Amino acid sequence: xxxxxxxxxxxxxxxxxxxxxxxxxxxxxxxxxxxxxxxxxxxxxxxxxxxxxxxxxxxxxxxxxxxxxxxxxxxxxxxxxxxxxxxxxxxxxxxxxxxxxxxxxxxxxxxxxxxxxxxxxxxxxxxxxxxxxxxxxxxxxxxxxxxxxxxxxxxxxxxxxxxxxxxxxxxxxxxxxxxxxxxxxxxxxxxxxxxxxxxxxxxxxxxxxxxxxxx
Numbered sequence: 647x648x649x650x651x652x653x654x655x656x657x658x659x660x661x662x663x664x665x666x667x668x669x670x671x672x673x674x675x676x677x678x679x680x681x682x683x684x685x686x687x688x689x690x691x692x693x694x695x696x697x698x699x700x701x702x703x704x705x706x707x708x709x710x711x712x713x714x715x716x717x718x719x720x721x722x723x724x725x726x727x728x729x730x731x732x733x734x735x736x737x738x739x740x741x742x743x744x745x746x747x748x749x750x751x752x753x754x755x756x757x758x759x760x761x762x763x764x765x766x767x768x769x770x771x772x773x774x775x776x777x778x779x780x781x782x783x784x785x786x787x788x789x790x791x792x793x794x795x796x797x798x799x800x801x802x803x804x805x806x807x808x809x810x811x812x813x814x815x816x817x818x819x820x821x822x823x824x825x826x827x828x829x830x831x832x833x834x835x836x837x838x839x840x841x842x843x844x845x846x847x848x849x850x851x852x853x854x855x856x857x858x859x860x861x
Contacts, residue, residue, distance in 0.1 A: 660846055661859035663791045663816060664704075670789045671701040672774060673710045674796030674803050674824075676758050679744060679751025680713070683827065684797050690825035691757050693850050694795045697823050698758060700854045704861060707789065708764040710754055711774045711796075715743030725770065773805040781813050791816040793853060795823035800831035804839065811844045818846040820853050 648656050657663050673694060681687040701708055716725065721743065729741040745752040747768075760766055767778040775781050784792065792815055794803055803824050810817040819839060826832035839845045848856070 657816075660818065660848055660852065660856040663818060663846065664793075664853070664856040664860040666704045666706040666860075668789060669791040669793060669818070670707040670709055670784060670787075671697065671793045671795070672780070672806070673698060673708065673754075673758060674774060674794055674806065675711055675713050675798070676755050676796045677712060677745065677751065678753050678755055679749075680797055681755055682751075684825050685827075687797060687825055690795075690797055690823060691755055693820075693823040695757055696850050697793070697795045697820055697853060700857050701793070702761075704857045706857075707787065708760070709780060709783075710758075710760050710764065710766045711778070711780075711802075712752060712754065712766055712768050713745055713802075714747055714752060714768050714770060715745040716770065717746070718743060772802040773809045774802070775806060775809040775813055781815075784815065790814075791818060793818040793820055795820045797825035797827075798832075799824040799826045800828055800835045804835040807839060807845050808842075811842075816846065817844070818848060818853070820850060821847055822849045 647662055648658055663669055676694060681691065698708065726738040726741060730738060733741050735741050754760055765783060767774065767780050769778045771777050792810055794806060794817060796803065807817040807819060840847065
C-alpha cells in the first residue's frame with residue numbers, strides 16, 4: 647500500500663484488494679441460454695466455480711448478473727437492432743426474446759446457483775453497471791473493487807471493466823475464468839484492457855492465492 651501526499655491510500659498488490667470487505671465477486675451472465683451458445687463454456691463453468699468457492703470461503707460478497715429480454719411490446723429500437731444482429735435477422739418482426747424473465751435460458755447454470763445471501767442484478771445492457779443498481783449497492787457496502795468471471799469477455803465483461811473504472815471501482819479480471827464467443831474479438835478486448843492499464847489482470851490460481859494471502 648502506498649499513500650499520496652493528500653493521504654489517499656492506493657493498493658499495490660492483488661492481495662491488498664482481495665480483502666473481503668473491500669472487494670466483491672461479480673459472476674457475469676453465466677446463464678443456461680448463454681452457456682449453450684459458447685464453445686468451451688463447461689471449462690468456464692468449472693473455473694468460475696473454483697473462483698466462487700474461494701470467494702465464498704473468504705466471506706466475500708458475491709453478485710450475479712443476468713441478461714434479460716423484455717416482452718416484444720417493450721423492445722425498442724436498440725433492443726431490436728441488437729436482437730437482429732445476434733439472431734441474424736433482417737426483419738425486426740422475425741426476432742424473438744431469447745431471455746424472458748422466468749425462462750430456462752435466463753437461469754444461472756445449476757453448478758453456480760446463487761445462494762440466498764448473494765445478489766442477482768438483472769440487466770438489459772452489456773455493462774453490469776448500466777441500468778442496474780450494482781454500483782449503488784457496492785458503494786453502499788463500502789466496496790471499492792470487483793473481481794469478474796463469466797461470459798463473455800468481448801461482449802459484456804470488457805465494457806463492465808471499463809465502466810467500473812469510470813465509476814471509481816478497481817476491476818480485477820480473472821482471465822482464464824472469462825469465456826468468449828469469438829477469440830479474435832476476445833484477444834482485442836484483453837489487449838485493450840492491458841493497454842489502458844487500469845484493470846488488474848490475474849488468473850484463477852492468482853486470485854485464490856491472493857485471497858489466501860489476504861486472509
